[in-house]
Amino acid sequence: MTEIRTEITLHNTLSRKKEIFTPIKADDVRMYVCGPTVYDRAHIGNARPVVVFDVLYRLLREVYGPEAVTYVRNFTDVDDKINARAAESGRAIGEITAETTQWYLDDMGALGAMEPNEMPRATQYIDQMITMIEKLIADGFAYAHDGHVLFRVRKYDDYGKLSGRSVDDMIAGARVEVASYKEDPMDFVLWKPSSEDLPGWESPWGLGRPGWHIECSAMSYEILGASFDIHGGGNDLMFPHHENEIAQSCCANKGAPMANYWLHNEMLQVEGKKMSKSLGNFFTVRDLLDGHDGNPGVPGEVIRFVFLSTHYGKPMDWTAKKAAEAEATLRKWRTLTADVAPAAEVPAEVLQPVADDLNTAGAIAALHQFASAGDAAKLLAGAQFLGLLTAEMGAWAEGVDLSAYETLLAEARAKAMETKDFAEVDRIKTALTEAGVEVRMSKAGVELLPAAGFDAAKLEEI
Known part of the structure; x- marks a missing residue:
């Protein structure tokens, strides 16, 4: 195996400190990052984690070798926001998600982001989600009621460890939904019923669709295994999304840690x-x-x-x-x-x-x-x-040739040195600056460089 000469340190949200990164297997480094819900264009805030984790991906490839790194970023293509967009636009859900998924890839590609090794779509993993939910029910960590399946938060002792919150504090400090199908206000949805006009899949609990959190747990398990190296996303996902992912994944996989390092970018x-x-x-x-x-x-x-x-x-x-x-x-x-x-x-x-x-x-x-x-x-x-x-x-x-303007300014400057009248030199310099050109004049000559706000159209005025 290639010798690892560069030590990587990462701030682990789980431990709240910077740690030396030691992968589970140096020849099989695995990273999962939460991707977009595809119902509209990505705003610039959505792009920050893409660029951040693209750099981490490049770093891991540089240190461990491109073939040793697997980067997974999902697409959530079943969600109430998507359903609402379909209802208001009259367009098919599949048409909307296909279009917005391509928009996302095009826009992130324009920012220089490499595409991950795997980009799973939630709707491709419904069976795996159902299997994981069934296991959670069988082991007493989840329960079914009125077509819903809920995760028993208090059955998982480490709930709140990632975000640094206790369950009782969460209840006291937040407006938590108290629904008739919940045993406890903090329990979260793994599966919910669907009416005929909404996307739905047959399940042991009737026609329905997955909750948001179970998607990433099922997809990461199927592609990366029960435990992998890095899980990332924006810090707005730390709670409840990532907290819930950890709870259901650890409980479904006999206590195995979902990821060893958790990274979150600021807003x-x-x-x-x-x-x-x-x-x-x-x-x-x-x-x-x-x-x-x-x-x-x-x-x-x-x-x-x-x-x-x-x-x-x-x-x-x-x-x-x-x-x-x-x-x-x-x-x-x-x-x-x-x-x-x-x-x-x-x-x-x-x-x-x-x-x-x-x-x-x-x-x-x-x-x-x-x-x-x-x-x-x-x-x-x-x-x-x-x-x-x-x-x-x-x-x-590309395609910026300022040599003609360099010659023009150099000739005007030479003439001004003889006549002591620098009006034309000043006029050209001002026009170039207004066109977004940086003007450098020295004994060696004239150098022009496109600068901030460069506008080639304004050069025609010179």
């Missing part, structure tokens, strides 16, 4: 505020890519750069200023690395921060140092490890 804000439609700062990944509300589109590579500039464990603030700065940086880096071959290995200055609990901000700082030192080979190798400066992501920055 995303927009211009310092929580994203919400009422504030007018709610937009999808596609809105950003294509442009919205009169704003120009933002390249996927730029979005990725902004995301990676903040540690996953901290709240991330999306701002127009950050996007503009990222665009300018990437243009400079692409110019610097044009026609350069990447270094043979990922530079340690980039790999080590990423291996230290996915410190992507530290890795980007190292890239800035490579750029300042003119080390284009290391810059390119390090950036491509992070999913930046790849050929696939660079179409937005």
